[in-house]
Amino acid sequence: MKIQKEHVKKFHEQLVNFAQENFSKLEELGIDTNEEINSTYLGFLVRQITLNSDLELLLENKKHNYHTSQLILLRCLIDDFLHIVYIANQGNSEELIVNYNDDAYSKNFQKLKDLATLNEKKLGGNYPYYPTHKMLDEVMEKVKENPLRNHYLADIENFKFKTFKNTGNIIRDLAEEDYAHQLKRAYFIWRKLSDFVHYSNMAFNEEQTMYPGNDYTYNEFAEIIFYSYRTVMTCLEYFRNKFGFEIVDADNLAEYYANAGH
Structure with missing residues (x-):
């Protein structure tokens, strides 16, 4: 069966409604969002609502035959799925969440170091908006002294x-866990969609071969929405297990997606 545009719009809409209704209920619980594990799962949940809402709007208001914006946002959905489902299925998931967030800080500091080096070696050390190594040293000291941040450091003294x-x-590194097949399949699509993040003639030409509605492009979009549903469920299951949260599913998405990953 070739899935059509109206089906994809409905899938996005249903998932947004499902995630938003449960997020609203979570807000009523007064969960401590300063606690890192809680805030991470909430953040992933909010991002699924945002991305799926935007994807639905793109389908509704598209005035051309290109799909770049959708492909990039769909890649973001897969990226979230790959990471949170992998993390949640590990015995040390809470430690991995800290490491996952830590990785973002690490990459950010490396980018700032690169800018500081460029500023001082090529731009006289006073280029607007670019840091200097002195500025970075001051920030690093503040991080070392901040208990809300220094837990990201494996070696505080040497940063x-x-x-x-x-x-x-x-x-x-995946073994043959139950969830491994979905991650391996999603990774294939993630790699393919990565070509569209930065412009190239290869990606531009590939995009011109897509004829959603006539080919199976929308089928792949629907598959990615399923991965987003799994991301949402992974987040909600965390809150159910930790706080006894009761998941609301007015459209019976659990039944609809029950065999989608097989």
């Missing part, structure tokens, strides 16, 4: 961050 596997290594 060394903890590490997290890159996406490729997550997939390569």
Whole structure:
């Protein structure tokens, strides 16, 4: 069966309604969002609502035959799925969440170091908006002294961050767990969609071969929405297990997606 545009719009709409209704209920619980594990799962949940809402609007208001914006946002949905489902299925999931967030800080500091080096070596050390190494040293000292931030450091004295596997290594290291097939399949699509994040003639030409509604492009979009549903459910299951949260499913998405991953 070739899925059509109206089906994809409905899938996005149903998932947004499902996630938003449960998020609203979570807000009523007064969960401590300063606690890192809670805030991470909430953040993933909010991002699924946002991305799916935007994807639905793109389908509703599209005035051209290109799909770049959708492809990039769909890749973001897969990226979230790969990471949170992998993390949630590990015995040390809470430690991995800290490492996952830590990896973002580590990469951010590395980007700032690169800018500081460029500023001082090529731009006279006073280029607007670019830091200097002195500025970074001051920030690093503040991080070392901040208990809300220094837990990201494996070595506080030498300012060394903890590490997290890159996406490729997550997939390569998977054994034959029940969830592994979905991650391996999703990774294939993630790699394919990565071509559209930065412009190239290859990606531009590939996009011109897509004829959603006539080919199976919308089928792949629907598959990615299923992965987003799994991301949402992973987050909600965390709150159910930790706080006894009761998941609301007015459209019976659990039944609809029950065999979608097989």
